[in-house]
Amino acid sequence: MSMNVSEDVVNRIKNMETLPTMPTLLQPLLNCIRRPAEEVDMDEVVKLAEQDESIAAQCVRVANSPLFARSRAAANLREAVLSLGLRRVEDILLSICVSKLLPRERYVVDPMAFWRHSLGCALVARKLAEMIRFDDPEGVYLAGLLHDIGILVNAIAFPKEFEVALEEAVVQHLPLDTAEQTVLGFTHAESGAILAEMWRLPPHCYEAIRFHHDLSNAAAEGPLAHAALVSLADLFCRVRDMGYGYPEFLRVDFAEHPGWNLLLGRYAELERIDLVRFTFEVSDAVAEVSAVVNLIFPGASRMNGSNGESKRPN
Amino acid sequence: MTIAGSLSEAGACGADPRCDISLTKIRDLIYKVAGIYLPEEKSSFVQEKALKRMGVRDLASLADYLDLLTIKPDRDAELRELLNEITDGDTCLFRSMAQADALRNSVLEELTQVKSHMMQRKLRVWCAGCSTGEEAYTLAMVLMDEMSAKYAGWRFDLMATDMNERALAVAQEGTYGEESLRKTPAYFRERYFQDAGVRMAVKPEVKACVSFSRLNLADESKMLFMKGMNIISCCNVLILFDAESKRRALQHFYSNLLPGGYLFLGESESLYGIANQFRLVHFPQITAYFKPSLSRLPAVKP
Numbered sequence: 001m002s003m004n005v006s007e008d009v010v011n012r013i014k015n016m017e018t019l020p021t022m023p024t025l026l027q028p029l030l031n032c033i034r035r036p037a038e039e040v041d042m043d044e045v046v047k048l049a050e051q052d053e054s055i056a057a058q059c060v061r062v063a064n065s066p067l068f069a070r071s072r073a074a075a076n077l078r079e080a081v082l083s084l085g086l087r088r089v090e091d092i093l094l095s096i097c098v099s100k101l102l103p104r105e106r107y108v109v110d111p112m113a114f115w116r117h118s119l120g121c122a123l124v125a126r127k128l129a130e131m132i133r134f135d136d137p138e139g140v141y142l143a144g145l146l147h148d149i150g151i152l153v154n155a156i157a158f159p160k161e162f163e164v165a166l167e168e169a170v171v172q173h174l175p176l177d178t179a180e181q182t183v184l185g186f187t188h189a190e191s192g193a194i195l196a197e198m199w200r201l202p203p204h205c206y207e208a209i210r211f212h213h214d215l216s217n218a219a220a221e222g223p224l225a226h227a228a229l230v231s232l233a234d235l236f237c238r239v240r241d242m243g244y245g246y247p248e249f250l251r252v253d254f255a256e257h258p259g260w261n262l263l264l265g266r267y268a269e270l271e272r273i274d275l276v277r278f279t280f281e282v283s284d285a286v287a288e289v290s291a292v293v294n295l296i297f298p299g300a301s302r303m304n305g306s307n308g309e310s311k312r313p314n
Numbered sequence: 315m316t317i318a319g320s321l322s323e324a325g326a327c328g329a330d331p332r333c334d335i336s337l338t339k340i341r342d343l344i345y346k347v348a349g350i351y352l353p354e355e356k357s358s359f360v361q362e363k364a365l366k367r368m369g370v371r372d373l374a375s376l377a378d379y380l381d382l383l384t385i386k387p388d389r390d391a392e393l394r395e396l397l398n399e400i401t402d403g404d405t406c407l408f409r410s411m412a413q414a415d416a417l418r419n420s421v422l423e424e425l426t427q428v429k430s431h432m433m434q435r436k437l438r439v440w441c442a443g444c445s446t447g448e449e450a451y452t453l454a455m456v457l458m459d460e461m462s463a464k465y466a467g468w469r470f471d472l473m474a475t476d477m478n479e480r481a482l483a484v485a486q487e488g489t490y491g492e493e494s495l496r497k498t499p500a501y502f503r504e505r506y507f508q509d510a511g512v513r514m515a516v517k518p519e520v521k522a523c524v525s526f527s528r529l530n531l532a533d534e535s536k537m538l539f540m541k542g543m544n545i546i547s548c549c550n551v552l553i554l555f556d557a558e559s560k561r562r563a564l565q566h567f568y569s570n571l572l573p574g575g576y577l578f579l580g581e582s583e584s585l586y587g588i589a590n591q592f593r594l595v596h597f598p599q600i601t602a603y604f605k606p607s608l609s610r611l612p613a614v615k616p
Contacts, residue, residue, distance in 0.1 A: 127317045173419065239596045249419040252596040253604070275594055276584035276601055280351040281317050283599075287355065288318035312463065312501055 005186045005194065013194045016157045022199045023097045025052050030142060030202070032090065042086055045093075046077050055096050062092050062295045091141075092292075095119055098145050099296045101152055108155040108163050113245025115293045116286075117234075118145055120242035123289065124282055125233035131278075132267035134225060136204070143208035143226045144233055146201065150192025150209065151176070157191070158184060173249040177213045189213050215258040225266070228259035240282040242289065316354070336376035337361055340396075343383060348397055348553040349560075351582045363399040367392070394554065401550055407448045407490065408497040410549070410581050414456045416597035417545075421576055422457075425544050426465050428574045428607065435467050437544045440570070441474040442531060443551030447485025447524075448494060450474035451516050453547060454523045455506045473540070475529035486526050488516035532559055537566040544572055550580040557588065564589040574607035 028048050032040050050056050056077050063080035064073045074080035081089045099115055122144030129137040154162040161184050169179035177187040193210035201209075204226040211218040212231040218224060235252050237243060254260050254275060263270050341352045341360055352360050361376075368379045371392070383389050383396070408414060425437055439457065441450040454472050461468045476482050489510045495503060507514040529536055531551070546567050552560050567577050568591050577592060579585070581600055585592065592603035 123317050235596075239598050241599065247415075247598065250596070250598055251416075251420045251424075253593060254596070255593060274584070274586040276586050277345065277351060279596065279601060280353060280582070280584075284316060284354045285318035312459070 005190045009186060009191070010194055013153055013157050013191055014198065016153075023052075023055075023100050025049065025055060025093070026097045029090065029093055029097060037087065040086060042078075042081050045086060045090060046081060049077055049093050055093065055100070058096050058296070059089065059092050062096070062292065063089065065291075065295055094142065094145065095292065096296060101149065108159060108166060109151060110245040112290075112293055113243070114148070114151065115296065116242050116289055117237055117244060118148055119293060120237040120282075120285065120289045121145075121147060121230060121233045123285060124236050125229045127281075128229050128233060128273075128278075131273055132263065132269040134229065134267065136226070139202070139204050140208075140226050140229050142202075143205045144230050146196075146205055147208045147212050147230045147234065148188060148192065149195055150188030150190065153191040153195050154180065154184065154188050169244075169248075170246040173247055175213075175248055175250075176244050187213060215262060224262060228262045231259040232257065232263075236279065236282050240279060241286050242282075336380040337364070339380055340364060340376070340383065343380075343393070344397065344400070345584070347393060349584045349586070349588060350397075350400075350550075350553050350580070351584060352400070353582070360400065363396060366399060367396050370395075397554060401553065405445060405448050405550075406494045406497055407452050408499065408502070409448065409452070410600065411497070411499075412581060412597065412599035413547075413549075413578055413602075414452065416578075416600055416602060417453075417456055418460050420597060421545070421602075422460050422465065425574065425576075426468060429544075435465075435469065437468065437470040438542055438572075439470055439472045439545045440540055440543045440547070441472065441524075442529075442546055442548040442567070444474035444476045444485060444526065445478070445481045447474065447481075447488060447526070448490070449547060449549055450485065450524050450526070451488065451520060453545075454520050455502050458520065458523060459502070459505075470523070472524045474524050474526045475540075476526075477528060477530040479528060482526050482528060486521075488521050489513045490516075531555075531563045531566075534562070534566075537563070537570070540566070540570045542572055543570050544575045545578070546571060546575070547578045549578065550583065552579070553583065560588055565591070568592060568605060571605045573605055575605050577603040577605075579603070 025048065029045075032045055032048070049059060060074055060077060060080050063084055072083065074083055077089070084092075095115075098118070122141045125144035126137045126141040128134075129140040134140065154165075162180070165179040165183035166176065168174065168183060169176045172179070177189060180187045189210055189212060193206060196206040196209045207218070207224055207227040208230040211224065211227040212234055215224065215228060215231055218227070232254065235250075235254070235257070238248060239250055239252055260270070337357055337360060341357070344360075345351050364376060364379055368374070368376070371379070371382060373379050373382065382392055386392070422437075426435075429435070429437070437457070439453060441453055444450045450472065457470050457472070461470065474485065476485070491513050495507075495514055498507075503514070506517050506520050508517055509515070529540075531537065531548075548563075548567065552563060555563065564585065568589070571577065576595075578600075579602075584601075585603060589603075591605075593606055595602050595604045
């Protein structure tokens with residue numbers, strides 16, 4: 001894989017007509033989330049979120065959904081924080097913010113599958129981070145949520161080529177980045193990294209976006225633990241029904257994965273994880289992740305798969 | 315806390331007052347002792363089975379039942395009863411489509427590539443603990459279908475064993491009712507079955523691919539004769555074994571597999587803490603265990 005995208009591609013991304021704009025709320029929200037919980041003031045978060053009425057309203061709606069099952073409905077953001085806790089409301093706000101990066105009609109990929117994968121990856125990566133006692137699980141969560149923004153870039157800046165790449169991936173059951181490399185000559189990891197630079201995302205997010213499919217080529221770039229965790233979570237999601245929305249013919253041996261080996265020397269807890277059980281727990285999370293994504297995208301179509309046809313299954 | 319725990323705290327039981335932390339503990343116990351994971355969405359199923367056993371043992375609460383399973387003298391026997399309830403009657407053809415897909419989409423290609431330089435283009439497959447034959451015939455149909463479509467010149471030997479003679483007799487007959495066929499894709503139903511009154515019979519060419527025989531997985535001397543396997547499938551058999559018998563059976567499976575070979579267990583089974591000689595491999599929706607070939611072992615640095 002080439003380490004550098006051609007200048008032409010960089011220019012096309014920088015000159016995109018409808019460049020995904022960073023939601024104004026995102027950066028200050030990130031600043032809150034990355035501070036220790038005891039230093040974050042509830043009023044600060046509430047005031048911040050109320051600057052965007054539609055986000056605040058959506059957050060209250062999600063907080064009141066059966067998923068969060070509270071006896072008394074919250075009338076506003078403040079009540080939602082009181083009943084669910086600040087951390088959880090921050091999570092909801094962040095997911096809503098990130099989901100607003102692009103209007104639904106502009107996707108080439110299925111938006112439900114895309115956000116299911118992103119949110120699933122964020123949750124799985126954070127859980128892994130907690131299990132190995134990594135000191136920045138919230139940073140990992142954010143990196144997971146944003147790791148595939150390059151897919152949005154490709155869908156907007158290179159819609160025709162990206163559609164061909166996606167079609168190729170679906171037909172051949174290939175990983176998306178493999179098909180992108182063949183058709184576009186670069187992957188969503190590289191185009192996402194360009195956007196991450198433009199948005200001045202924190203370095204750990206940049207690394208996760210840039211290297212989540214390409215860790216073995218990133219040795220000299222930094223500590224990379226966030227990228228490694230996101231890269232593992234990405235695979236856990238893809239083998240457990242939270243992939244890109246089409247069946248990939250995957251065979252994953254985590255023990256051989258560069259992300260695994262990168263973390264192994266530094267986090268002894270990694271070896272003690274029961275990977276089979278963890279995988280089952282990823283499956284357990286699918287329903288809840290889907291429910292949240294359905295709330296954020298009401299009325300969007302679901303992905304489906306069927307085995308009832310009598311043609312030879314492929 | 316679960317992975318999605320930060321999304322919701324509703325958990326497995328929701329607002330059901332009969333349910334409490336005991337149910338989660340019972341699911342945990344079953345995983346630890348039998349290596350079988352019962353997902354959250356199956357909590358009500360576990361609860362139903364536990365309630366049935368509570369009726370038999372005249373207990374009023376799940377907490378009392380958990381005590382019976384953990385601290386009472388006959389806890390092992392009761393756990394076995396509960397496991398029997400939980401695993402009872404859920405066998406059918408194409409029970410794990412994920413396993414069939416892993417074979418078709420990854421494993422066969424890999425195995426045929428590894429063996430392609432050999433004179434004999436044949437895979438050896440063992441269905442260990444085949445009971446009434448559903449899993450063995452599923453494997454046979456998937457292998458026949460794939461080989462005729464993609465692997466010209468390849469053949470397979472499929473041995474299916476069980477210790478129960480009556481189950482083997484049913485397997486050899488090879489006729490199944492609708493209940494057993496409920497997960498069989500129309501494609502396979504149309505090609506590999508024929509009418510047999512109200513039931514469906516596995517076609518003779520499929521039956522011809524499978525040789526059934528009696529074998530007790532605890533019989534050490536007979537286990538030694540099952541050498542040279544490329545694939546071993548042993549679904550939901552080991553869950554009733556105690557830890558030591560399980561460990562021994564798995565050691566035999568490992569020795570009997572050729573390097574590069576695969577062991578498949580039931581979709582919700584785990585070998586964690588039982589056998590660490592295998593490499594865990596993830597396929598979509600299923601895990602399998604792999605015996606590394608020499609070329610895949612980590613290179614030794616000079």
